Amino acid sequence: MGRANILVIDDEDLMREYVEESLTRAGHTVKGASSGKEGLAAFAQGNFDLVITDLKMAPMDGIEVVRRVRRERSAVPCIVMTAYGTIETAVQAMKDGAEDYILKPFTPDELDLSVARALERQRMAEENRYLRQAVNGPFRFDAMVGKSPAMLKVHDQIRKVSHSKSTVLIRGESGTGKELVARAIHYTGDRKDKPFIKVNCAALSAGLLESELFGHEKGAFTGAIDKKIGRFELADGGTLLLDEVSEMALDLQPKLLRALQEREIDRVGGNKPIPVDTRIIATSNRALEKAVEKGQFREDLFFRLNVIPMQLPALRERRDDVPALIAHYLDHFARENGRKGLRIDTTTRTRLEAYPWPGNVRELQNALERAVVLASGDSLGEADFPFLRGEAPPAPNGHATNGGGLRVGMTVAQMEKELILKTLENCGDNRTRAAEILQISVRTLRNKLNEYKESGARGA
Secondary structure (H helix, E strand, C coil): CCCCEEEEECCCHHHHHHHHHHHHHCCCEEEEECCHHHHHHHHHHCCCCEEEEECCCCCCCHHHHHHHHHHHCCCCCEEEEECCCCHHHHHHHHHCCCCEEEECCCCHHHHHHHHHHHHHHHHHHHHHHHHHHHHHCCCCHHHCCCCCHHHHHHHHHHHHHCCCCCCEEEECCCCCCHHHHHHHHHHCCCCCCCCEEEEECCCCCHHHHHHHHHEECCCCCCCCCCCEECHHHHCCCCEEEEECHHHCCHHHHHHHHHHHHHCEECCECCCCCEECCCEEEEEECCCHHHHHHCCCCCHHHHHHHCCEEEECCCHHHCHHHHHHHHHHHHHHHHHHCCCCCCEECHHHHHHHHHCCCCCHHHHHHHHHHHHHHHCCCCEECHHHCHHHHCCCCCCHHHCCCCCCCCCCCCCHHHHHHHHHHHHHHHCCCCHHHHHHHHCCCHHHHHHHHHHHHHHHHHHC
16 A cells, blocks of 8 residues: 555544554554644645545534535545445535545554555546546547548447446457547546556466456465455446456456456455446457357356447558558657658658558557657658568678578577567567467467566676
């Protein structure tokens, strides 16, 4: 749990001191106030990350404190303490801006959990504000580059599903913009002011992914020295993106299925179900039907995820959009790198428009960025896009090659390394796509790259 500067407001001295002591022991910096008026005066003078206030105080109650705190600094979360734990009271506190409420009497662990949840949501909210600016900026939904029939169909689907709670499964090749579409669904819908949280299912082992998704209790396993709030809880009220869900381990899939069916989760090591209102969007670049046939993915989970299916077109299927994409990214990266006025010569532009772009929009984006950054003149030509001429990287040690980076006398291990690195480069460093082409798992690819990094460090 992150350390924070916390303001505690309560007119009962014993309760206020109890909360102050508990939070101080947890490592936080704490300031106490004995009334709403005193608390707001302290808030105006200090830089607080969190406010914890009692509900029933006179003459200013906790609801009014929350209203004024939110009015002054809307980003600062508030937790309301109450011994009057009716549904109506809790709902009113949340309506007026409280992040959470906690019922008296409570234990230090319960207090720690509420604080951890509020602080983590605040951190996520900061990230989401940044991402929302990105979505509402050059890459906002309405400005998604492309007016081809295939992309107009995607735009229409986004509009239709953005205001629903239904689970969406977005499929398409790597580099087609699955995550961008997921963000567009969230930020144009009713949940746009709530968290948008992403989990890459391909990047974590089954054990780590389970803890990341559902959280864990203190002592649940070796190394669980503190309680962890999972992404399902953090995304409560908002959207959870399960990126590359097809890579999720088979033994973890039943727990995800239960969370989708019951709208509740269990932390690792916990014994109390936690209700969540989290909208799920999943992505996959694999044919999940084939994974089901092979026994690699549960059929019931596939049906639960595939409530609203979306298929994103590959760039070769919307070639009319390629000229607009080239113009868009050339302008974007030229501005970003202080290279306004940079252009592409006519011959090269024609060849770029005809290129198949197997890595889709991501490959095109990376190619334009690389060319702009490395350009030496005011015009980009074929020399700035080596792939147009089928050029391979220089051979190691200057040896002659039999094509690509391979050469006579190389060991099998060296050939494997050359193949992996070249494939990764051609995929714009997209590991999922490279692993798919090489027909190995993402985990195997990651281990190979770590081996190359370690051997390089030893040889340095």
